[in-house]
Amino acid sequence: MASLSDIVPSGVITGDDVLTLFEHARANSYAIPAVNCTSSSTANACLEAARKAKAPVIIQVSNGGGSFMLGKGCKDPDGATAGSVALAMHVRSVAKYYGIPVVLHSDHCAKKLLPWFDGMLKADEEYFSKFGEPLFSSHMLDLSEEPDEENIAICVEYFKRMAPMKIWLEMEIGITGGEEDGVNNENVDPEKLYTSPEQVYAVYDALSKIGPMFSIAAAFGNVHGVYKPGNVKLSPERLGKHQEYAKKMLSSSLSKPIYLVMHGGSGSTDAEIRTAVVNGVVKMNIDTDTQWAYWDGLRVYEKEKHAYLQGQIGNPDGPDKPNKKFYDPRVWIRKAEESMVKRVMVSMDKLSTTGKYEPTEGEAGFPQTGTPKGPSPVVLMAAGAVLGSAATLLIKVLTK
Numbered sequence: 001m002a003s004l005s006d007i008v009p010s011g012v013i014t015g016d017d018v019l020t021l022f023e024h025a026r027a028n029s030y031a032i033p034a035v036n037c038t039s040s041s042t043a044n045a046c047l048e049a050a051r052k053a054k055a056p057v058i059i060q061v062s063n064g065g066g067s068f069m070l071g072k073g074c075k076d077p078d079g080a081t082a083g084s085v086a087l088a089m090h091v092r093s094v095a096k097y098y099g100i101p102v103v104l105h106s107d108h109c110a111k112k113l114l115p116w117f118d119g120m121l122k123a124d125e126e127y128f129s130k131f132g133e134p135l136f137s138s139h140m141l142d143l144s145e146e147p148d149e150e151n152i153a154i155c156v157e158y159f160k161r162m163a164p165m166k167i168w169l170e171m172e173i174g175i176t177g178g179e180e181d182g183v184n185n186e187n188v189d190p191e192k193l194y195t196s197p198e199q200v201y202a203v204y205d206a207l208s209k210i211g212p213m214f215s216i217a218a219a220f221g222n223v224h225g226v227y228k229p230g231n232v233k234l235s236p237e238r239l240g241k242h243q244e245y246a247k248k249m250l251s252s253s254l255s256k257p258i259y260l261v262m263h264g265g266s267g268s269t270d271a272e273i274r275t276a277v278v279n280g281v282v283k284m285n286i287d288t289d290t291q292w293a294y295w296d297g298l299r300v301y302e303k304e305k306h307a308y309l310q311g312q313i314g315n316p317d318g319p320d321k322p323n324k325k326f327y328d329p330r331v332w333i334r335k336a337e338e339s340m341v342k343r344v345m346v347s348m349d350k351l352s353t354t355g356k357y358e359p360t361e362g363e364a365g366f367p368q369t370g371t372p373k374g375p376s377p378v379v380l381m382a383a384g385a386v387l388g389s390a391a392t393l394l395i396k397v398l399t400k
């Protein structure tokens with residue numbers, strides 16, 4: 001089996017590289033964490049985690065995340081699009097310095113949010129006309145609130161527009177419980193929380209006629225956000241039934257013909273996650289747990305330095321001691337980032353992604369974690385310069 005580092009480049013990847021990544025993940029039974037980001041700080045934490053874990057990562061922006069990225073004080077109706085594009089641009093500017101592959105993705109888009117989707121597609125088309133690739137690697141449509149036929153028909157329509165740019169499409173079918181971005185399924189009949197193999201196959205049948213670059217989020221008792229354990233039973237083994245059914249219908253030689261995605265996985269056990277991944281889940285959304293981790297880093301810092309954070313001047317070391325180095329945002333936001341980095345790395349372990357990618361050097365040069373290599377060209381040039389000036393000095397002394 002080819003090493004991922006040999007077949008997928010680092011930096012933001014699009015098109016065939018995204019397909020290669022997900023193919024590799026499906027064939028090797030690992031999944032890539034997709035972390036919701038609402039700022040450059042949280043995006044950087046994901047990149048840092050991926051670098052440290054030697055793993056690919058998916059950075060995703062939701063409609064609400066896009067609005068936040070623009071700035072909550074601005075109420076422009078296209079704000080979510082502008083903010084989502086801004087986050088994508090940020091990630092595109094910095095990803096190459098981290099030396100690992102990054103998939104840029106947009107999260108749940110319900111029917112009422114389609115203008116946001118249209119705006120991002122327009123940005124993709126503009127980017128494509130300049131650079132020959134889309135701005136985002138991948139987008140998600142969530143029409144699961146609508147009847148299945150309408151859900152699939154809208155996905156087909158959009159997928160046709162995305163296919164020439166080779167943008168990945170993720171779609172959802174069946175009902176995921178809980179509440180997210182204004183869609184509330186808290187009181188739904190528990191039996192409806194499981195998508196059937198026939199529903200999943202209907203999606204596969206419609207989308208595969210257009211292209212291979214799509215994945216399906218099927219409900220298997222998962223719930224968005226936080227939930228009280230015991231309310232629903234997570235049944236990731238049902239995902240295996242979707243694969244079996246599709247394999248039979250297609251007479252496919254693949255044991256897992258469909259790319260599946262796991263939503264609402266916060267609070268799932270490691271065994272449940274493993275079962276989902278073995279059954280073809282190649283992407284798992286992470287939001288609630290990294291939100292907590294980001295906050296927790298700050299919470300711990302504030303608790304520890306509380307007495308240094310009560311005014312600009314004056315702390316336990318003296319009434320005239322300045323506190324700037326404690327309240328500088330670069331200090332406390334960094335604590336939040338460090339905590340989030342650790343939590344993203346935990347997800348990478350759970351999804352068996354850790355160690356799958358040997359990072360390229362990265363343009364700014366991260367400390368090398370692998371076997372030490374010889375001195376870098378910069379060091380050699382510096383050494384040469386020192387030797388050169390020593391020789392010049394010696395000649396000057398000798399010719400005096």
Ligand SMILES: [Zn+2]
Nearest residue numbers: 172176217263
């Ligand atoms: Zn979902």
